[in-house]
Amino acid sequence: MRHLPIFMDVQGHDCLVVGGGSVAVRKAGLLLEAGAKVTLVAPEACKELLEQQSAGRMIWLAESFAARHLAGRMLVIAATDDAGVNRRVYAAARSRSLPVNVADQPALCSFILPAVIDRAPVTIAVSSGGTAPVLARHLKTRLETFIPHTWGRLAGLLGGWRGEVKRRLSSPLARRRFWEDALEGQVASLALAGDTVGAEACLAQALSAAVDEGVQGQGGEVWLVGAGPGDPELLTLKALRLLQRADVIVYDRLVGPEILALARREAERVFVGKRASDHALPQEAISELLVRLATEGKRVLRLKGGIPSFSDAAARRSSAWLPPISPSRSCQG
Ligand SMILES: C[C@@]1(CC(=O)O)C2=NC(=C\c3[nH]c(c(CCC(=O)O)c3CC(=O)O)Cc3[nH]c(c(CC(=O)O)c3CCC(=O)O)/C=C3\N/C(=C\2)[C@@H](CCC(=O)O)[C@]3(C)CC(=O)O)/[C@H]1CCC(=O)O
Numbered sequence: 097m098r099h100l101p102i103f104m105d106v107q108g109h110d111c112l113v114v115g116g117g118s119v120a121v122r123k124a125g126l127l128l129e130a131g132a133k134v135t136l137v138a139p140e141a142c143k144e145l146l147e148q149q150s151a152g153r154m155i156w157l158a159e160s161f162a163a164r165h166l167a168g169r170m171l172v173i174a175a176t177d178d179a180g181v182n183r184r185v186y187a188a189a190r191s192r193s194l195p196v197n198v199a200d201q202p203a204l205c206s207f208i209l210p211a212v213i214d215r216a217p218v219t220i221a222v223s224s225g226g227t228a229p230v231l232a233r234h235l236k237t238r239l240e241t242f243i244p245h246t247w248g249r250l251a252g253l254l255g256g257w258r259g260e261v262k263r264r265l266s267s268p269l270a271r272r273r274f275w276e277d278a279l280e281g282q283v284a285s286l287a288l289a290g291d292t293v294g295a296e297a298c299l300a301q302a303l304s305a306a307v308d309e310g311v312q313g314q315g316g317e318v319w320l321v322g323a324g325p326g327d328p329e330l331l332t333l334k335a336l337r338l339l340q341r342a343d344v345i346v347y348d349r350l351v352g353p354e355i356l357a358l359a360r361r362e363a364e365r366v367f368v369g370k371r372a373s374d375h376a377l378p379q380e381a382i383s384e385l386l387v388r389l390a391t392e393g394k395r396v397l398r399l400k401g402g403i404p405s406f407s408d409a410a411a412r413r414s415s416a417w418l419p420p421i422s423p424s425r426s427c428q429g
Pocket residue numbers: 122123197198199200201202205207208209210211212222223224225226227228229230232233236
């Protein structure tokens with residue numbers, strides 16, 4: 097990753113755009129959508145800028161850029177047709193430690209702008225790390241077609257319940273599971289189909305059930321999953337889903353870093369396989385480990401590398417050593 101992706105809160109803050117052409121106005125538009133107060137400085141304004149100004153959305157200063165324009169700004173974007181001006185904006189902003197972007201000049205950017213899919217409150221930003229901006233736009237367009245606006249509505253609905261869920265489910269683990277189940281089940285499908293009332297009712301019911309379950313003490317689970325021959329694209333959708341919701345991943349040497357990278361960032365990763373200099377954990381010790389982790393209430397994934405599906409003998413062996421706890425299941429890659 098060449099750049100750190102962050103989402104900056106510019107709501108109500110003064111931001112400066114240097115330039116008054118269509119590129120400057122497009123970049124200013126993004127700042128406006130994020131709630132910033134935008135001032136453009138440029139001797140000449142294009143038609144769109146004049147429209148924005150008369151609608152009271154942006155302020156236009158009909159002057160050439162000077163360092164004093166940076167006073168009180170949170171960030172600055174330059175998009176002029178004068179390379180010397182762009183360089184001066186960059187130097188002046190850096191000397192004041194202000195974040196600065198110069199359109200199309202990565203060497204003069206302390207941040208770059210991504211292609212954006214706005215499904216407020218959900219925001220998806222796509223960057224190619226500055227390598228191929230048109231590819232970023234292309235990928236954005238493809239993603240847009242299968243991320244409908246209802247995802248924004250779903251996020252709003254879940255956001256509205258966060259306080260209540262936090263109050264009634266005290267353990268962070270139980271809360272995370274509750275949200276995962278809601279997203280994988282009916283709550284999400286109803287909300288995405290536009291039935292907000294049904295989704296709310298379903299969520300309320302699921303919350304009561306989760307609270308009851310919590311009182312009885314929620315157990316963990318163990319899944320035995322085949323990681324396939326090493327190519328992440330050959331994982332089944334089920335294996336991927338299990339990988340992404342596991343709390344702990346117990347893996348061996350045949351499971352490559354590309355597959356492990358698909359797990360949640362916070363998931364604990366436990367290596368039990370054989371390396372040249374290392375001894376593998378004996379099978380019994382692995383089983384004990386799985387049982388211990390599951391009885392701590394964790395979702396444990398025993399990820400085994402190698403052939404994509406278990407042979408009959410392997411399947412028999414594997415289910416024989418699946419720990420005697422419930423639920424404890426397997427998934428063939
Ligand atoms: C995503 C987007 C956001 C935005 O600008 O709002 C964006 N560029 C967009 C479009 C676009 N840019 C260019 C073309 C013409 C085709 C072409 O020439 O390739 C088109 C196509 C078009 O206009 O459709 C020209 C171009 N751009 C840069 C260079 C210099 C270079 O690559 O070295 C050159 C060559 C200049 C030359 O030849 O002289 C550099 C940058 N452009 C970036 C962002 C940053 C990296 C983003 C990333 O990580 O991918 C970065 C590094 C700096 C920055 O500007 O922030 C926006 C799509 C928004 C959307 O539609 O959603």
